[in-house]
Amino acid sequence: MKRVIYIIAIIWVGIAVVTSCDKNEGAYYPVPSAFSVTPQTVQSVSKDGGNIELVIAAGNLGWWVESSATWCKVSKKYGSGDGKVTLTIDKNNSGTSRKAEITVYPTFKQPSVLITINQQ
Template sequence: MKLKIYIIATLLLSSVLWGCRKDDLPVKPQPSPFSASIKAGTATLPAAGGTSSILITAGADGWWIVVPDDKKAWCSITRVYGSGDLEVPVSIKANTTGLPRTVEVAVNPTFNLPAVKLVFNQAGQ
């Protein structure tokens, strides 16, 4: 009986020690180069409204876009998250306030990289 307990204890201890050995771990993922910009010539929109685009370069990494809550009534982005390289449309509704207006949109990359702030301007009537 003591021999069985010894064998079981030895096997158990061996499996614990074997399971705790350090394996070669995969390389920690690194962020892809990230950039976001407004499509050339579309940062300022007329009072009648229109569409612009955000050009995102993210490789295989993810990103998300934040429009301030108080601007969402007139500035909308249909795709606010994704991954990879993409051109994301930005729709600006007609400006009936009579005053110029501005919205700052944040494009946030993964890997805790800093957000890219993009400013869209719209003329008043």
């Protein structure tokens, strides 16, 4: 009789454990924040160079920044949440105009922001 009660207790505990676990119960799936970069357009930079400050509004998103040109340097290549990034534009001694593309990529598969910089 003790053996039957023991087997029933084991079966009952096993059923309780298996049926009480729901994979979606308590799961948290974050909702991506809005993402923006200001300014989104830079008309032109003088041949003497200079600095441009980008303001990134990212909420709960992570982000990273890439420059297509070595003469346009990024102060902070990655971060999360809201932040500021300074672009340092070197002096143009070539005598011809040049172009750099800065791309700011957010996480959560949000669309990236492309900023084109023209220097005389």
